[in-house]
Amino acid sequence: MNLVEKVRQQAFEQPEKTAYHFLGKGTSYGELEQTIARFAGALEDMGVQKGDHIAFLLGNTPHFIISLYASMRIGAVAIPVNPIYTPDEISYILKNGDVKVVIALDLLLPLVEAGVQGLPQVTNYIVCETTPDIGEKYAALSDGAKAKTTLFTQVLAGSSRSVDPVDVSPDDTAIILYTSGTTGHPKGAMLTHNNLYSNARDIGDYLKITTDDRIIATLPVFHVFALTVVVNAPLTRGATILLAPRFSPAEIFDLAAAYKATVFAGVPTMFNFLYQFDGGDVSAFSNLRLAISGGSSLPVSLLHNFEQKFNVRVSEGYGLSEASPVTCFNPIDRERKPGSIGPSIVNVENKVVDENGEEVAVGEVGELIVRGPNVMKGYYKMPEDTAAAIRDGWLYTGDLARKDEEDYFYIVDRKKDLIIVGGFNVYPREVEEVLYSHNGVVEAAVVGFPDPNFGEAVHAYVVLKDPTVTVESIKEYCAKHIVKYKVPSVIEILDELPKNTTGKILRRTLKEATKA
Incomplete structure (x- = not known):
């Protein structure tokens, strides 16, 4: 069983059931199955074969769901890309990912024009209409770009052939997800059909x-x-x-x-x-x-x-791209522990280890590692990085964690974000928890910066909901709740904190600003 087969089964069993609502319109499982089958046929007519790579520069629209399942249906490899990445970032992924077809939002037509010149290996661009003036934008394309570009609706309208799912191995790559990365270029995590299906199945059950x-x-x-x-x-x-x-x-x-x-x-x-x-x-x-x-x-x-x-009830979980992603989750039918990411989900093992890969005692902090059917097969074209990340079947996450007596895990912080003040470990999350508990603070982020006396010191960035709150009052509040060396040496008030497209606060950006 894989994702394509399972969703197709839903279409056969309950064809009238609504699969999704979008902008006030519902689409049934039966309609979704028919559209996926026709779009898959259109991709094959374009020359897409099993194993070819298709990039999606799409947001939260039905185009993404249709494109994803159509690609997997014919055994192609999907590469979802953040559509607001810069042209340089997108170009790197398209080149490194050996992309043959690009499916993109119409807002990215300028990138399509540039891609025709700079990305000769891309044979086709499919543009998804989301704006009313798409006709004018399409007409303004150069002849060279038009020759490679088709509108999504035209692709579907011109497809008269529905295709059944091709046979794929559970270990065949289904998706390559490029991780944001902290240094250098992003790495493409290769997730197999079994990786994706097992995690969707297990988290759905959980x-x-x-x-x-x-x-x-x-x-x-x-x-x-x-x-x-x-x-x-x-x-x-x-x-x-x-x-x-x-x-x-x-x-x-x-x-x-x-x-x-x-x-x-x-x-x-x-x-x-x-x-x-x-x-x-x-x-x-x-x-x-x-x-x-x-x-x-x-x-x-x-x-x-x-x-x-x-x-x-709010249940917190944990995952990462390389694990498809979920490895831990707080149960919904028994005790939920605030601050914890919960125990391991079914079929997945997590443990906390020291620098030598040996499991540490309950309550001690170490690196979280994971293994299971959800763990990636490796990084695309990066064997050395793969060998560093996956050792003896275990994926090393780079996150610092601890486990309690009931096998609930707690993320302490990213290994790279650890701050060492005068030889003492300071975990940014611990300081952030104190800052968030202050009535006048809306958001907070903590990073380390070089200090000539203590090696590193704590720097906090906060967004206030009460403009009368002062930096000194926040420091005094922190001093009542955490030991002195953990209290931020510097507290900077900002109007907002930098975030990525998922809304995650970017400590790395703040750290770079602190160094500057």
Whole structure:
């Protein structure tokens, strides 16, 4: 069994059931299956063969779901790319990923024009219409670009051939996800059909997703968290996806109320915006049975505040691109521990090890490593990086963690973000938790910076909801809750913190600014 077969099975068993809602229109599983089959046929007519690479520069629209499942249906390899990456970043991925076909938003037509000149290996561009003036933009393309470019609707309209799924091996690559990376170029994590299916199956079981669920999909679907938790897992279970083109607190409240959403998945920043939003009707979330947080650590104070305001349980989990992504999750049918990422999900093993790869004692901090059917086969064209990341069948995550007596795991911090002050370890998350508990702080991020006396010192960036709060008062508050060497030496007040497209706060950007 794989994702294509499982979703096709849903179409046969409940063809009239709504697979997704988008901008007020519902699409059934039967309609989705027919569209995927026709689009797959069109890709084959373009010359796409099993093993060819197709890049998606798409957001949260039906084009992504159709393109993904059509690509996997013919055995092609999908490469989702953040559509707001710079031209240089996109060009690197398209070249490194040996991409043959690009499916892109119409807003990226200028990149298509440039790509025709700079990316000769790309044979076809399929442009998805999302703006009313697409006809004018398309007409303005050069003859060379037009020769390689077709509109998505034209591709579907011109396809008269529906194709059945080709035979694929469980170990065949289905998707290459390029990780953001902290140094150098991003690395392409190769996820197999079995990687993706096993994680969607297991997290769907773990979260007890049923055909009655309606899951809000506002996380970027090109990101692995959304890909598995709000796209693949719901579709394999016959649930309904509520596709939101972008994250807007007002629109999420409206969407939840209109369709009686039962599951919301987001990153901590989204939870914070929803909690702080004054215009939202609390009753819009009255049908939510579960709120899921991932992407980065959820401050415990925010977790409690959100639960109290909206009367919904928040369960935090953990994952990474190289693991498809989920490895741990707080249970929904037994104790949920605030601050924890939960125990290992079914079929996946996690453990905490020292520098020698030996498991540490309960409560001790070490590196989190994971193994299971969800772990990638390796990085594309990077055997040395693959060997460094996967050792003896275990994926080394680079995250520092600890485990308690009941096998619940806790992320302490990223290994690279550890701050050492005078020989003492300071974990940024611990300081951030204190800052978030301050009534006047909306957001916080902590990084280390060089200090001539102590090696490193703690630098905090905060966004305030009360402009009368002073830096000194925040320092005094911190001093009451954490030991002196953990108290930020510098606290800088910003209007907002830098974030990526999923809403994750970018400590790396702040650290670079601190060095400058």
